[in-house]
Amino acid sequence: MIGSLRGRLASKHAPHIVLECNGVGYEIETPMSTFLDLPGTGAELFLHTHLLVREDAQILYGFATDEERALFRTLLKVNRVGAKMALGVLSAMTANVFRRCVEYEDAATLSKVPGIGKKTAERLIMEMRDKVDNVGAPSLPGQAISVEASARSEAVDALVALGYKANEVNKLLSKLDIEDLTAEDIIRKALKQAAQ
Numbered sequence: 001m002i003g004s005l006r007g008r009l010a011s012k013h014a015p016h017i018v019l020e021c022n023g024v025g026y027e028i029e030t031p032m033s034t035f036l037d038l039p040g041t042g043a044e045l046f047l048h049t050h051l052l053v054r055e056d057a058q059i060l061y062g063f064a065t066d067e068e069r070a071l072f073r074t075l076l077k078v079n080r081v082g083a084k085m086a087l088g089v090l091s092a093m094t095a096n097v098f099r100r101c102v103e104y105e106d107a108a109t110l111s112k113v114p115g116i117g118k119k120t121a122e123r124l125i126m127e128m129r130d131k132v133d134n135v136g137a138p139s140l141p142g143q144a145i146s147v148e149a150s151a152r153s154e155a156v157d158a159l160v161a162l163g164y165k166a167n168e169v170n171k172l173l174s175k176l177d178i179e180d181l182t183a184e185d186i187i188r189k190a191l192k193q194a195a196q
Helices: 066-076 083-092 095-103 118-128 151-161 166-174 183-195
Strands: 004-013 016-021 024-029 044-053 058-063
Touching: 004 024, 044 066, 058 066, 058 083, 066 083, 066 095, 066 118, 095 118, 151 166, 151 183, 166 183
Parallel strands: 024 058
Antiparallel strands: 004 016, 004 044, 016 024, 044 058
16 A cells, blocks of 8 residues: 655646656546645655555545545445545545534535535435544534535534534424525524424
């Protein structure tokens, strides 16, 4: 297994790069989160890597952080999630944002990732619940995220900040019809329901 590589960035053509290490050029596929932070060609680069061996190919994936690689490996263990979908997740959000989506059962944000529909997002949340502790840092109420938050996740943040536990909020919201509501309306509805 090739765990990491350090070398000179020989070329980059999204999402592939060639990293030259001691005269050997390694072709590596990266998520966009890593690709967009790459230095210019000719610069020294260190990547955490994962080698995927299939019958028809050996593909090397590279990640800027160990956290990204850990999420990639964890996603590969989920039924019907391949490398392409795992890279799609990493290209769309950080490991912390993914963890937050799972903790808050935010299928709306997850389903914005290309190739992930509502049903797949819900399945990912269900299957990743017990595995998400190894991914990213625990989220804090009101923590800024790099993707546009859904109204549901904004409402969950606000209710958690008010003292409710995330799992209580998720149970409460599962009983309500919150489709197409703003975060403020969801909060009002949830507080009214909690008071009953």
